[in-house]
Amino acid sequence: MRVASVVGARPQFIKLAPVARAMAAAGIDHVIIHTGQHYDEAMSKVFFADLAIPAPDVDLAVGSGSHGQQTGAMLAGLEQQFDHLKPNWVLVYGDTNSTLAGALAAAKSHWPVAHLEAGLRSFNRLMPEEHNRVLTDHAADLLLAPTQVAMDHLANEGLLGKARLVGDVMTDVCFAVRDALIDQGLPQGGDYLVCTVHRAENTDDPERLDQIVSQLAALPLEVRLLVHPRLRDRAKSYGLDLATGSLRPSGPLPYPEMVRAVLGSCGVVTDSGGLQKEAYLLGRVCTTLRTETEWPETLLDGWNLLAPDLANLADLATRPLPSAERRQPYGDGQAAQAVVAELQSARPHLDQA
Secondary structure, eight states, X not given: OEEEEEEOSHHHHHHHHHHHHHHHHTTOEEXXXXXXXXXXXXXXXXXXXXXXXXXXXXXXXXXXXXXXXXHHHHHHHHHHHHHHHXXXXXXXXXXXXXXXXXXXXXXXXXXXXXXXXXXXXXXXXTSHHHHHHHXXXXXXXXXXXXXXXXXXXXXXXXXXXXXXXXXXXXXXXXXXXXXXXXXXXXXXXXXXXXXXXXXXXXXXXXXXXXXXHHHHHTSSSEEEEEOOHHHHHHHHHHTOOSSSTTXXXXXXXXXXXXXXXXXXXXXXXXXXXXXXXXXXXXXXXXXXXXXXXXXGGXXXXXXXXXXXXXXXXXXXXXXXXXXXXOOOTTOSSOHHHHXXXXXXXXXXXXXXX
């Protein structure tokens, strides 16, 4: 069986790591196609090295551009690759432009599509990620859902028949890296916050971004700001200083170093979906600069709190850990094996269709 994985952005590289290992263990012919959506060293190549992911077999190198330009460039390149590879499955990950392009290019040419991390919904149609994930779910042949909530969303949209609950592959990676760091005696629960800001609703409005930077700079403890390229560019164009007050800016971190930073912190402030979940898995409180989250399980017992209007940000960001124990809505760290098993078992049914 041949599986073509389509990836292009930082979160997808992390999800790819355990899947690639599980594919190799199962003897599957696994072809990795990198669209080039994230293409600089800090957002791309470093993840393949640090997570021991095989080098991409194909790099489309589409680079940056508007959503339409970027997705269109991917479509043309992916269609050509699929016609050459003739995969039994095209596996797409998450909710980026690479996800949608992979699903559309495969579906248009009648290659079976599996969507890993299916069923997530923020119900905010202003987010390009929401369009990507919804359209991909409806185009795909197999929906690999990370949580029961995701399964419920798919059921509500009439998609339950092709949905399978496999758990969250990000949990596989996070737990493996966490355990290795703890074995090394990593100090935990320090006196700083980890922060990322990159979504358009927070960065593309100068007044909004100025307010966020000012609020973060005024927090009563060090804020380690991991600067995404979008934040860097917008702040520069607006004349905002990211090295003011409590802010300590640096570049994006390799995934193991991100886990190390979160474990060593007392909490997280972010607008990233992935980092919300990583904070939850690692037992750190999270304050999310958004009106909603596609990971509602993190909101249980106050581990994650939404702060769209920035009111009381200082109190929220420095709150103590909840007294309630965390639950395990994202699985036990063995999701990648379940993904491979579903691909292997579902393929014969598609052959008969």
